[in-house]
Amino acid sequence: MILNRAAAVLATPLAALAVASAPACDDDHDHDEHSHGQEVTLTFAAKVGTEAFSCGATYANVGAAASTVKPNDFRFYVHDFRLVATDGTEWPVSLEQDGLWQSANVALLDFEDKTGTCANGTAPTNVTVRGTFDTGHETVAWSGVKFRVGVPFVLNHGDASTAASPLNLSGLFWSWQGGYKFMRLDMAVEGAMGGENPHGDGAGALLHLGSTDCTLDATTQSVSACGAPNRPEITLVKNATFDPATEKIVLDYAALVDGVDLSMDMGGAPGCMSGKDDPECGPIFTHLGLDLATGLPSATAVQTAFHLE
């Protein structure tokens, strides 16, 4: 009983101390090693001009020849998301690992649903990027978002057949160490570019964006570098507040191919396959803010393919 009483005497102030110190410990916890990330969902939309993208739709007056197009495919990889505060500070977004659409720091946005003319794709679609950011206890007002189109170099040249989803889609990689198709936007074009071949399987207007001029390390037998990375850096920053919950990031196909004659192939590979000498790629790279010669973000061209709505 004497011992129990002594223990009780000791326990009371210790408990009080513990209770009193709890908020301080929690405060340290937040600011030091462990983040309490806040969730954010960034929603994308695909459009052709003012019209929403749909695999069953037909879009008129697209490109330099005012062509009529029907979607075949509409998918692209994105990574390296940063929310931009009104003071210009960038806050990185860590992507949720969902085992399907997002892996590592990469997400696949998939607008085709394998219906209508979109025969090559997959039925499920994904129009969001989900992740967390950590501003500690600060309340931050956002003015926009930045991200890159494509797959980071370290993930771009692995074995796609054993990669985690969404990096395991054979329709989105060149199967021999060339890397992924960062962006695959294919359209059937009425009356042109193979759209009326006897088999009805014309290639149409193809846009396959990916790294080029890649070289192999003779020792490791792995890709050591790519002369043209071709990863667009997209900056969408407003003079007003950006609300990720209500605003969408829109990729406008019509803006992307503005100035490209979709009714005929001007030479080189079919459509734009990211080659430096591919005539169709010039305007498209400009609209993505890329320098076609170097594959790096252009010093002069500002991307116009994406915007906020």
Next chain:
Amino acid sequence: MSTAMANGISRGARVALIALAALATSMVPSCAWVLESSPGNRVTVVLGPMRWPGGDLRPGHIVRADGSEVFIERAYLAWARAELKACAAGQSAGLSVRKGDRNVVRSGGAERWAAWLRQAFRGAARASHTGLTPLVEVRALAESLFAQGPTELVALAPPPGTYCRLVIGVAAPSGTPERGPSDLALAGVSLAMDGYYRAGPDAPWVVLSVRESAAFDVTVPLPQVELDGQDLVVEVDKAATDWLGSIDFASKTAGRATLEALQASMRVALR
């Protein structure tokens, strides 16, 4: 040997044990000499890089002699076996092995003992000659075919002999290939090739999609080589233009023609 054990063994048995031990001791140097002086033949089959016009790692854009153009985006070949064929007609001296798994013996206990005895008394090279049913393991050959640098396809351990041909058995998997892309429906497909082609510079590009289900032995002639305990590298060279330069991709037999053309495009160098 403990006293209890010694007491439990008869004198006759002890004599027999001593004799066996002496015999075993006398055989050790002999066996070691056999293994050291008759090492197995090791033949490594290496696929050299596919040569594409332009030299890019990505599949190439080929302008063919007739003005038609081909743009291959991806290809898949499933292979089940690789073997060396002896020169004498009808004499298959090859050993089918699984990639990365040499001298594999899949047989019952008695056969394993027989193989061990053959190895012990005839040397390691002969141990590899088992004449087993080919061990089928379907893998993607296209990755090796299109790799920019030399890629080891398989290591064989054939018995001594004179060899004239390398055979790569292309065959369709019955199920999902071990390393096949998950969304490429390849069950029952031995060759898949996707891309675009057009008849000429003014013709429209059309979709190229080849699917072949037939098995096909890609047979590549070798410079006649006599193997008697050496290491050899068989490097297979191939050029995309030679392979795809004359195939009519609009034909219903384009798949078979593609396999035959692959065979015709391969050249072998020994080193």
